Amino acid sequence: MTKRTNRISRRVLIALATSLAFAAPAVLAHGETHEKINQATKVISTEEHPFGKEGDAKRVDRTIHIDMSDFMRFGPSDITIRQGETIKFVVANKGKLMHEMVIGTREGLKQHGEMMRKYPGMEHDEPFMAHVGSGKKEEMTWQFTQAGEFYFACLLPGHFEAGMVGKITVIKG
Template identity: 35%
Template structure:
Protein backbone atom coordinates (compact mmCIF):
# COMPACT_ATOMS: atom_id res chain seq x y z
CA UNK A 1 0.00 0.00 0.00
CA UNK A 2 2.80 2.38 0.92
CA UNK A 3 4.55 1.73 -2.38
CA UNK A 4 1.32 2.40 -4.34
CA UNK A 5 0.77 5.71 -2.51
CA UNK A 6 4.36 6.81 -3.18
CA UNK A 7 4.06 5.84 -6.84
CA UNK A 8 0.72 7.70 -7.12
CA UNK A 9 2.19 10.89 -5.60
CA UNK A 10 5.18 10.67 -7.96
CA UNK A 11 2.92 10.33 -11.02
CA UNK A 12 0.70 13.25 -9.93
CA UNK A 13 3.73 15.47 -9.25
CA UNK A 14 5.28 14.61 -12.62
CA UNK A 15 1.99 15.29 -14.42
CA UNK A 16 1.68 18.67 -12.68
CA UNK A 17 5.19 19.66 -13.77
CA UNK A 18 4.56 18.57 -17.36
CA UNK A 19 1.29 20.53 -17.52
CA UNK A 20 2.94 23.62 -16.03
CA UNK A 21 5.72 23.44 -18.63
CA UNK A 22 3.15 23.31 -21.42
CA UNK A 23 1.46 26.50 -20.22
CA UNK A 24 1.22 29.74 -22.16
CA UNK A 25 4.24 32.00 -21.73
CA UNK A 26 2.01 35.10 -21.68
CA UNK A 27 2.80 36.96 -18.49
CA UNK A 28 -0.56 38.72 -18.62
CA UNK A 29 0.99 41.95 -19.85
CA UNK A 30 -1.10 43.87 -22.33
CA UNK A 31 -0.30 46.98 -24.29
CA UNK A 32 -2.09 50.22 -23.63
CA UNK A 33 -5.19 50.93 -25.69
CA UNK A 34 -7.09 54.14 -26.40
CA UNK A 35 -9.66 53.16 -23.76
CA UNK A 36 -7.03 51.97 -21.28
CA UNK A 37 -3.65 53.56 -22.06
CA UNK A 38 -0.45 52.56 -20.31
CA UNK A 39 0.78 55.35 -18.04
CA UNK A 40 4.40 56.46 -18.00
CA UNK A 41 5.33 58.93 -15.24
CA UNK A 42 7.97 61.46 -16.34
CA UNK A 43 9.85 63.93 -14.14
CA UNK A 44 10.95 67.26 -15.65
CA UNK A 45 13.81 68.90 -13.80
CA UNK A 46 16.69 71.16 -14.71
CA UNK A 47 17.28 70.29 -18.37
CA UNK A 48 16.25 66.64 -18.35
CA UNK A 49 13.39 64.20 -18.65
CA UNK A 50 13.47 61.17 -16.38
CA UNK A 51 13.26 58.61 -17.83
CA UNK A 52 15.00 59.91 -20.94
CA UNK A 53 14.24 56.79 -23.00
CA UNK A 54 11.16 54.56 -23.17
CA UNK A 55 10.11 51.55 -25.20
CA UNK A 56 6.57 51.17 -26.52
CA UNK A 57 4.92 48.60 -28.74
CA UNK A 58 3.46 49.04 -32.21
CA UNK A 59 -0.18 50.10 -31.77
CA UNK A 60 0.24 50.95 -28.09
CA UNK A 61 -1.45 53.99 -26.59
CA UNK A 62 0.56 55.67 -23.83
CA UNK A 63 -0.46 58.42 -21.44
CA UNK A 64 2.63 60.39 -20.41
CA UNK A 65 2.16 62.17 -17.08
CA UNK A 66 4.73 64.96 -16.74
CA UNK A 67 5.65 66.25 -13.28
CA UNK A 68 7.60 69.51 -13.33
CA UNK A 69 9.89 69.23 -10.31
CA UNK A 70 12.04 72.16 -11.38
CA UNK A 71 11.88 75.89 -10.75
CA UNK A 72 11.11 76.93 -14.34
CA UNK A 73 8.51 76.03 -16.97
CA UNK A 74 9.12 73.03 -19.20
CA UNK A 75 7.30 71.83 -22.25
CA UNK A 76 6.86 68.45 -23.87
CA UNK A 77 6.23 68.01 -27.57
CA UNK A 78 5.86 64.66 -29.39
CA UNK A 79 7.06 64.53 -32.98
CA UNK A 80 9.73 63.30 -35.34
CA UNK A 81 13.01 65.16 -35.77
CA UNK A 82 11.61 67.45 -38.47
CA UNK A 83 8.56 68.34 -36.35
CA UNK A 84 10.86 68.96 -33.36
CA UNK A 85 12.98 71.38 -35.40
CA UNK A 86 9.88 73.21 -36.68
CA UNK A 87 8.47 73.42 -33.16
CA UNK A 88 11.81 74.72 -31.85
CA UNK A 89 11.63 77.57 -34.39
CA UNK A 90 8.01 78.35 -33.42
CA UNK A 91 8.92 78.48 -29.74
CA UNK A 92 11.90 80.76 -30.47
CA UNK A 93 9.57 83.12 -32.32
CA UNK A 94 7.21 83.10 -29.33
CA UNK A 95 10.14 83.81 -27.00
CA UNK A 96 11.07 86.78 -29.22
CA UNK A 97 7.49 88.10 -28.97
CA UNK A 98 7.58 87.60 -25.19
CA UNK A 99 10.74 89.74 -25.09
CA UNK A 100 8.72 92.48 -26.83
CA UNK A 101 5.98 92.33 -24.18
CA UNK A 102 3.61 89.98 -26.03
CA UNK A 103 3.35 87.04 -23.58
CA UNK A 104 2.22 84.28 -25.94
CA UNK A 105 4.75 81.60 -24.88
CA UNK A 106 3.81 78.01 -24.14
CA UNK A 107 1.27 75.70 -25.68
CA UNK A 108 -2.44 76.21 -26.09
CA UNK A 109 -4.44 73.80 -23.92
CA UNK A 110 -5.96 72.15 -26.97
CA UNK A 111 -2.70 71.90 -28.95
CA UNK A 112 -2.19 68.31 -30.03
CA UNK A 113 1.12 66.72 -29.13
CA UNK A 114 2.43 69.50 -26.91
CA UNK A 115 2.00 70.88 -23.41
CA UNK A 116 3.66 73.43 -21.16
CA UNK A 117 4.02 72.44 -17.50
CA UNK A 118 4.66 75.14 -14.92
CA UNK A 119 6.88 74.49 -11.85
CA UNK A 120 5.15 72.20 -9.35
CA UNK A 121 2.42 71.34 -11.85
CA UNK A 122 1.51 68.19 -13.78
CA UNK A 123 0.46 67.79 -17.41
CA UNK A 124 -0.47 64.90 -19.69
CA UNK A 125 -0.13 63.86 -23.32
CA UNK A 126 -1.70 60.69 -24.73
CA UNK A 127 -0.34 59.25 -27.97
CA UNK A 128 -0.79 56.04 -30.00
CA UNK A 129 2.46 54.77 -31.52
CA UNK A 130 3.01 52.90 -34.79
CA UNK A 131 5.95 50.80 -36.00
CA UNK A 132 6.95 53.40 -38.60
CA UNK A 133 6.98 56.21 -36.01
CA UNK A 134 10.35 57.78 -35.43
CA UNK A 135 9.28 60.17 -32.70
CA UNK A 136 10.73 61.69 -29.58
CA UNK A 137 9.64 64.12 -26.90
CA UNK A 138 11.48 67.42 -26.69
CA UNK A 139 11.32 70.41 -24.37
CA UNK A 140 11.38 73.65 -26.33
CA UNK A 141 11.65 76.19 -23.58
CA UNK A 142 14.51 78.52 -24.44
CA UNK A 143 17.77 76.56 -24.73
CA UNK A 144 16.41 73.27 -23.36
CA UNK A 145 16.14 71.32 -26.63
CA UNK A 146 19.61 72.43 -27.75
CA UNK A 147 20.95 71.36 -24.33
CA UNK A 148 19.56 67.85 -24.88
CA UNK A 149 16.22 67.83 -23.02
CA UNK A 150 14.92 65.00 -25.20
CA UNK A 151 13.25 61.67 -24.47
CA UNK A 152 13.83 58.99 -27.09
CA UNK A 153 10.99 56.59 -27.83
CA UNK A 154 11.71 53.16 -29.27
CA UNK A 155 8.68 51.58 -31.00
CA UNK A 156 9.00 47.79 -31.20
Template identity: 35%
Template sequence: MTADSNTTARAQPSVPRRFSTLRAAAAIISFGLIVSACGGASSGDGHGAGHEDMDTAPVDALGEAGEASEADREVNVETLDELTFEPALIEVEAGETVTFVVENTGRLPHEFVLGGEAYQDAHESEMSGEAGDMHHSVNSVEVDPGETAELTWTFAESGETLFGCHVPGHYDGGMVGALEVRT
Protein backbone atom coordinates (compact mmCIF):
# COMPACT_ATOMS: atom_id res chain seq x y z
CA MET A 1 0.00 0.00 0.00
CA THR A 2 1.38 3.39 -0.92
CA ALA A 3 1.18 6.54 1.15
CA ASP A 4 -1.33 7.97 -1.32
CA SER A 5 -3.69 5.01 -1.12
CA ASN A 6 -3.52 5.02 2.70
CA THR A 7 -4.44 8.70 2.76
CA THR A 8 -7.22 8.11 0.27
CA ALA A 9 -8.67 5.32 2.42
CA ARG A 10 -8.89 7.62 5.46
CA ALA A 11 -10.49 10.54 3.68
CA GLN A 12 -14.25 10.26 3.94
CA PRO A 13 -16.89 12.58 2.67
CA SER A 14 -18.51 13.06 6.09
CA VAL A 15 -20.58 15.62 7.91
CA PRO A 16 -18.46 18.02 9.95
CA ARG A 17 -18.06 16.86 13.58
CA ARG A 18 -19.67 20.02 14.95
CA PHE A 19 -22.85 19.38 12.95
CA SER A 20 -23.05 15.78 14.21
CA THR A 21 -22.67 16.95 17.80
CA LEU A 22 -25.46 19.51 17.36
CA ARG A 23 -27.76 16.88 15.84
CA ALA A 24 -27.07 14.50 18.74
CA ALA A 25 -27.74 17.23 21.29
CA ALA A 26 -30.99 18.19 19.55
CA ALA A 27 -32.11 14.56 19.55
CA ILE A 28 -31.39 14.19 23.26
CA ILE A 29 -33.24 17.41 24.12
CA SER A 30 -36.21 16.39 21.96
CA PHE A 31 -36.35 13.00 23.64
CA GLY A 32 -36.27 14.64 27.07
CA LEU A 33 -39.12 16.99 26.15
CA ILE A 34 -41.22 14.11 24.84
CA VAL A 35 -40.64 12.04 27.97
CA SER A 36 -41.46 14.92 30.32
CA ALA A 37 -44.60 15.78 28.36
CA CYS A 38 -45.83 12.19 28.59
CA GLY A 39 -45.13 11.73 32.28
CA GLY A 40 -47.42 14.22 33.85
CA ALA A 41 -50.60 12.91 35.40
CA SER A 42 -51.34 14.87 38.53
CA SER A 43 -52.82 13.44 41.68
CA GLY A 44 -54.81 16.61 42.29
CA ASP A 45 -53.02 17.65 45.49
CA GLY A 46 -50.11 19.53 43.97
CA HIS A 47 -48.04 16.41 43.54
CA GLY A 48 -47.13 15.27 40.05
CA ALA A 49 -46.53 11.77 38.75
CA GLY A 50 -44.17 9.69 40.82
CA HIS A 51 -45.82 10.52 44.11
CA GLU A 52 -47.99 7.42 44.33
CA ASP A 53 -46.27 6.26 47.54
CA MET A 54 -46.95 9.63 49.17
CA ASP A 55 -50.56 9.66 48.01
CA THR A 56 -51.33 6.20 49.39
CA ALA A 57 -49.24 6.18 52.58
CA PRO A 58 -51.32 7.06 55.63
CA VAL A 59 -50.13 10.24 57.31
CA ASP A 60 -50.61 8.75 60.82
CA ALA A 61 -50.12 12.16 62.39
CA LEU A 62 -52.89 11.46 64.92
CA GLY A 63 -55.01 14.40 63.83
CA GLU A 64 -55.42 16.99 61.13
CA ALA A 65 -54.33 20.45 60.09
CA GLY A 66 -55.54 23.13 62.47
CA GLU A 67 -55.97 26.89 62.45
CA ALA A 68 -53.20 28.97 64.02
CA SER A 69 -55.81 31.31 65.49
CA GLU A 70 -57.26 28.36 67.43
CA ALA A 71 -53.95 27.02 68.78
CA ASP A 72 -53.82 26.16 72.47
CA ARG A 73 -50.07 26.74 72.51
CA GLU A 74 -46.92 27.07 70.44
CA VAL A 75 -44.00 24.65 70.44
CA ASN A 76 -40.68 26.05 69.26
CA VAL A 77 -38.62 23.62 67.18
CA GLU A 78 -35.10 24.38 66.00
CA THR A 79 -33.58 22.65 62.96
CA LEU A 80 -29.85 22.20 63.29
CA ASP A 81 -27.17 21.54 60.67
CA GLU A 82 -25.97 18.63 62.80
CA LEU A 83 -29.10 16.90 61.39
CA THR A 84 -31.10 17.09 64.59
CA PHE A 85 -34.18 18.81 65.92
CA GLU A 86 -34.29 20.60 69.24
CA PRO A 87 -36.27 19.28 71.01
CA ALA A 88 -36.02 15.73 69.68
CA LEU A 89 -39.09 14.67 71.69
CA ILE A 90 -42.33 16.64 71.82
CA GLU A 91 -45.26 15.82 74.09
CA VAL A 92 -48.79 17.11 73.47
CA GLU A 93 -52.27 16.30 74.76
CA ALA A 94 -55.04 14.62 72.75
CA GLY A 95 -57.53 17.30 71.68
CA GLU A 96 -54.86 20.00 71.75
CA THR A 97 -54.18 22.29 68.80
CA VAL A 98 -50.49 23.13 68.57
CA THR A 99 -48.63 25.56 66.35
CA PHE A 100 -45.10 24.36 65.68
CA VAL A 101 -42.81 27.35 65.17
CA VAL A 102 -39.93 25.83 63.21
CA GLU A 103 -36.78 27.95 63.09
CA ASN A 104 -33.82 27.09 60.87
CA THR A 105 -30.74 28.48 62.65
CA GLY A 106 -28.30 26.74 60.33
CA ARG A 107 -26.94 27.21 56.83
CA LEU A 108 -28.71 24.23 55.23
CA PRO A 109 -32.35 24.02 54.13
CA HIS A 110 -34.54 21.79 56.29
CA GLU A 111 -38.13 20.66 56.51
CA PHE A 112 -40.50 19.60 59.25
CA VAL A 113 -42.72 16.71 58.15
CA LEU A 114 -45.28 15.39 60.62
CA GLY A 115 -46.37 11.78 60.09
CA GLY A 116 -46.00 8.13 61.01
CA GLU A 117 -43.15 5.86 59.99
CA ALA A 118 -44.84 4.64 56.77
CA TYR A 119 -45.47 8.23 55.69
CA GLN A 120 -41.92 9.28 56.57
CA ASP A 121 -40.53 6.34 54.56
CA ALA A 122 -42.71 7.23 51.57
CA HIS A 123 -41.65 10.88 51.74
CA GLU A 124 -38.00 9.83 51.99
CA SER A 125 -38.39 7.68 48.86
CA GLU A 126 -40.03 10.57 47.05
CA MET A 127 -37.24 12.97 47.95
CA SER A 128 -34.50 10.51 47.01
CA GLY A 129 -36.12 9.73 43.67
CA GLU A 130 -36.50 13.32 42.53
CA ALA A 131 -33.13 14.83 43.40
CA GLY A 132 -34.62 16.66 46.32
CA ASP A 133 -37.70 18.23 44.75
CA MET A 134 -39.77 19.11 47.79
CA HIS A 135 -43.50 18.57 47.55
CA HIS A 136 -45.38 19.63 50.62
CA SER A 137 -48.80 19.10 52.03
CA VAL A 138 -50.66 20.32 55.09
CA ASN A 139 -48.47 18.23 57.42
CA SER A 140 -45.12 19.72 56.38
CA VAL A 141 -43.18 22.95 55.99
CA GLU A 142 -39.90 23.81 54.29
CA VAL A 143 -37.59 26.12 56.23
CA ASP A 144 -34.76 27.91 54.46
CA PRO A 145 -31.63 28.98 56.37
CA GLY A 146 -32.37 31.84 58.76
CA GLU A 147 -36.13 31.51 58.22
CA THR A 148 -39.04 30.44 60.41
CA ALA A 149 -42.15 28.55 59.33
CA GLU A 150 -45.28 27.51 61.19
CA LEU A 151 -47.40 24.39 61.06
CA THR A 152 -50.58 24.07 63.11
CA TRP A 153 -51.98 20.65 63.95
CA THR A 154 -54.94 19.42 66.00
CA PHE A 155 -54.16 16.12 67.70
CA ALA A 156 -57.38 14.10 67.87
CA GLU A 157 -56.10 10.84 69.34
CA SER A 158 -53.38 9.55 71.60
CA GLY A 159 -50.36 7.66 70.33
CA GLU A 160 -46.92 8.23 68.91
CA THR A 161 -45.85 9.71 65.60
CA LEU A 162 -42.73 11.26 64.10
CA PHE A 163 -41.42 14.47 62.61
CA GLY A 164 -38.55 14.42 60.16
CA CYS A 165 -36.51 16.30 57.59
CA HIS A 166 -36.26 14.79 54.12
CA VAL A 167 -33.78 17.08 52.44
CA PRO A 168 -31.56 14.45 50.76
CA GLY A 169 -29.28 12.84 53.33
CA HIS A 170 -30.91 14.40 56.38
CA TYR A 171 -33.46 11.73 57.35
CA ASP A 172 -30.95 8.93 56.70
CA GLY A 173 -28.50 10.96 58.78
CA GLY A 174 -30.85 10.79 61.76
CA MET A 175 -32.87 13.99 61.41
CA VAL A 176 -36.05 12.60 62.93
CA GLY A 177 -37.85 13.28 66.19
CA ALA A 178 -40.64 11.65 68.17
CA LEU A 179 -43.99 13.14 69.10
CA GLU A 180 -46.11 11.62 71.85
CA VAL A 181 -49.79 12.45 72.15
CA ARG A 182 -51.07 11.73 75.67
CA THR A 183 -54.65 11.44 76.87
Protein backbone atom coordinates (compact mmCIF):
# COMPACT_ATOMS: atom_id res chain seq x y z
CA MET A 1 0.00 0.00 0.00
CA THR A 2 1.15 3.50 -0.71
CA LYS A 3 1.18 6.21 1.97
CA ARG A 4 -1.68 7.97 0.19
CA THR A 5 -3.85 4.78 0.12
CA ASN A 6 -2.98 4.14 3.75
CA ARG A 7 -4.13 7.69 4.72
CA ILE A 8 -7.38 7.27 2.77
CA SER A 9 -8.03 3.87 4.37
CA ARG A 10 -7.42 5.33 7.83
CA ARG A 11 -9.84 8.22 7.09
CA VAL A 12 -12.50 5.80 5.84
CA LEU A 13 -12.12 3.68 9.00
CA ILE A 14 -12.39 6.76 11.24
CA ALA A 15 -15.49 7.95 9.36
CA LEU A 16 -17.04 4.50 9.60
CA ALA A 17 -16.31 4.18 13.33
CA THR A 18 -17.76 7.64 13.97
CA SER A 19 -20.92 6.79 12.03
CA LEU A 20 -21.38 3.56 13.98
CA ALA A 21 -20.86 5.34 17.30
CA PHE A 22 -23.67 7.75 16.50
CA ALA A 23 -25.97 5.11 14.99
CA ALA A 24 -25.71 2.56 17.83
CA PRO A 25 -27.84 4.48 20.38
CA ALA A 26 -30.57 5.00 17.79
CA VAL A 27 -30.59 1.30 16.93
CA LEU A 28 -30.74 0.33 20.60
CA ALA A 29 -33.51 2.83 21.29
CA HIS A 30 -35.41 1.43 18.31
CA GLY A 31 -35.16 -2.06 19.84
CA GLU A 32 -36.40 -0.73 23.20
CA THR A 33 -39.39 0.82 21.47
CA HIS A 34 -40.30 -2.51 19.88
CA GLU A 35 -39.95 -4.25 23.26
CA LYS A 36 -42.27 -1.72 24.92
CA ILE A 37 -44.81 -2.10 22.12
CA ASN A 38 -44.62 -5.91 22.37
CA GLN A 39 -45.20 -5.79 26.14
CA ALA A 40 -48.07 -3.32 25.78
CA THR A 41 -49.81 -5.39 23.08
CA LYS A 42 -48.97 -8.86 24.43
CA VAL A 43 -51.97 -11.15 24.28
CA ILE A 44 -52.57 -12.91 27.58
CA SER A 45 -53.40 -16.58 27.26
CA THR A 46 -56.85 -17.58 28.51
CA GLU A 47 -55.85 -21.25 28.75
CA GLU A 48 -56.93 -22.52 32.15
CA HIS A 49 -54.77 -25.05 34.02
CA PRO A 50 -55.61 -26.86 37.27
CA PHE A 51 -53.27 -24.36 39.00
CA GLY A 52 -54.59 -21.21 37.31
CA LYS A 53 -53.92 -19.13 34.23
CA GLU A 54 -51.59 -16.46 32.93
CA GLY A 55 -52.07 -13.23 34.84
CA ASP A 56 -52.37 -9.69 33.55
CA ALA A 57 -49.21 -7.76 34.49
CA LYS A 58 -51.34 -4.60 34.78
CA ARG A 59 -53.53 -6.20 37.47
CA VAL A 60 -51.03 -7.67 39.93
CA ASP A 61 -52.23 -8.06 43.53
CA ARG A 62 -48.74 -8.55 44.92
CA THR A 63 -45.16 -9.40 44.06
CA ILE A 64 -43.28 -12.39 45.46
CA HIS A 65 -39.50 -12.61 45.12
CA ILE A 66 -38.09 -16.12 44.70
CA ASP A 67 -34.36 -16.88 44.91
CA MET A 68 -32.79 -19.98 43.36
CA SER A 69 -29.40 -21.37 44.32
CA ASP A 70 -26.91 -24.04 43.34
CA PHE A 71 -27.74 -25.73 46.67
CA MET A 72 -30.86 -26.82 44.71
CA ARG A 73 -33.24 -24.79 46.84
CA PHE A 74 -35.81 -22.03 46.42
CA GLY A 75 -36.26 -19.26 48.93
CA PRO A 76 -38.95 -19.07 50.07
CA SER A 77 -40.04 -22.62 49.37
CA ASP A 78 -43.52 -22.39 50.91
CA ILE A 79 -46.00 -19.74 49.75
CA THR A 80 -49.64 -19.07 50.66
CA ILE A 81 -51.88 -17.26 48.17
CA ARG A 82 -55.59 -16.41 48.13
CA GLN A 83 -57.71 -17.88 45.36
CA GLY A 84 -58.12 -15.32 42.57
CA GLU A 85 -54.90 -13.44 43.38
CA THR A 86 -52.63 -12.42 40.53
CA ILE A 87 -48.99 -12.74 41.55
CA LYS A 88 -45.94 -11.29 39.86
CA PHE A 89 -43.03 -13.61 40.60
CA VAL A 90 -39.58 -12.04 40.40
CA VAL A 91 -37.28 -15.05 40.10
CA ALA A 92 -33.58 -14.47 40.77
CA ASN A 93 -30.84 -17.02 40.07
CA LYS A 94 -28.20 -16.54 42.77
CA GLY A 95 -26.16 -19.50 41.52
CA LYS A 96 -23.75 -20.20 38.70
CA LEU A 97 -25.90 -22.91 37.04
CA MET A 98 -28.98 -22.37 34.89
CA HIS A 99 -32.21 -22.80 36.89
CA GLU A 100 -35.91 -22.50 36.22
CA MET A 101 -39.15 -22.10 38.09
CA VAL A 102 -42.08 -24.07 36.69
CA ILE A 103 -45.50 -23.95 38.39
CA GLY A 104 -47.79 -26.98 38.28
CA THR A 105 -49.32 -29.94 40.02
CA ARG A 106 -46.92 -32.44 41.61
CA GLU A 107 -47.85 -35.08 39.01
CA GLY A 108 -47.55 -32.63 36.10
CA LEU A 109 -44.12 -31.49 37.26
CA LYS A 110 -42.91 -35.09 37.60
CA GLN A 111 -44.11 -35.90 34.06
CA HIS A 112 -42.51 -32.78 32.64
CA GLY A 113 -39.26 -33.58 34.48
CA GLU A 114 -39.23 -37.07 32.93
CA MET A 115 -39.70 -35.59 29.46
CA MET A 116 -36.83 -33.15 30.04
CA ARG A 117 -34.56 -36.04 31.06
CA LYS A 118 -35.40 -37.86 27.82
CA TYR A 119 -34.98 -34.73 25.69
CA PRO A 120 -32.46 -32.50 27.51
CA GLY A 121 -32.24 -29.99 24.65
CA MET A 122 -36.00 -29.49 24.66
CA GLU A 123 -37.01 -25.85 24.44
CA HIS A 124 -40.31 -24.55 25.70
CA ASP A 125 -41.80 -21.27 26.78
CA GLU A 126 -44.99 -21.19 28.78
CA PRO A 127 -46.36 -18.38 30.96
CA PHE A 128 -45.97 -20.60 34.05
CA MET A 129 -42.21 -21.06 33.46
CA ALA A 130 -39.21 -18.81 34.05
CA HIS A 131 -35.79 -19.89 32.76
CA VAL A 132 -33.13 -17.89 34.55
CA GLY A 133 -29.44 -17.71 33.71
CA SER A 134 -26.73 -17.30 36.32
CA GLY A 135 -26.97 -13.95 38.09
CA LYS A 136 -30.12 -13.00 36.16
CA LYS A 137 -33.76 -12.28 37.05
CA GLU A 138 -36.96 -13.12 35.20
CA GLU A 139 -40.58 -12.27 35.89
CA MET A 140 -43.79 -14.18 35.37
CA THR A 141 -47.34 -13.23 36.24
CA TRP A 142 -49.81 -15.90 37.23
CA GLN A 143 -53.39 -15.86 38.49
CA PHE A 144 -54.32 -18.63 40.89
CA THR A 145 -57.97 -19.35 40.02
CA GLN A 146 -58.33 -22.61 41.94
CA ALA A 147 -57.86 -23.38 45.63
CA GLY A 148 -55.55 -26.28 46.46
CA GLU A 149 -51.96 -27.37 46.84
CA PHE A 150 -49.65 -26.72 43.93
CA TYR A 151 -45.91 -26.72 43.44
CA PHE A 152 -43.04 -24.99 41.71
CA ALA A 153 -39.84 -26.73 40.74
CA CYS A 154 -36.67 -26.58 38.70
CA LEU A 155 -37.07 -29.34 36.13
CA LEU A 156 -33.56 -29.27 34.71
CA PRO A 157 -32.23 -32.84 34.94
CA GLY A 158 -31.24 -33.69 38.52
CA HIS A 159 -32.45 -30.44 40.11
CA PHE A 160 -35.98 -31.61 41.05
CA GLU A 161 -34.59 -34.89 42.37
CA ALA A 162 -32.07 -32.95 44.50
CA GLY A 163 -34.95 -31.14 46.22
CA MET A 164 -35.41 -28.02 44.13
CA VAL A 165 -39.14 -27.84 44.71
CA GLY A 166 -41.49 -25.52 46.59
CA LYS A 167 -45.14 -25.57 47.63
CA ILE A 168 -47.93 -23.10 46.86
CA THR A 169 -51.02 -23.30 49.05
CA VAL A 170 -53.98 -21.49 47.50
CA ILE A 171 -56.68 -20.82 50.06
CA LYS A 172 -60.29 -19.96 49.22
CA GLY A 173 -60.63 -16.20 48.82
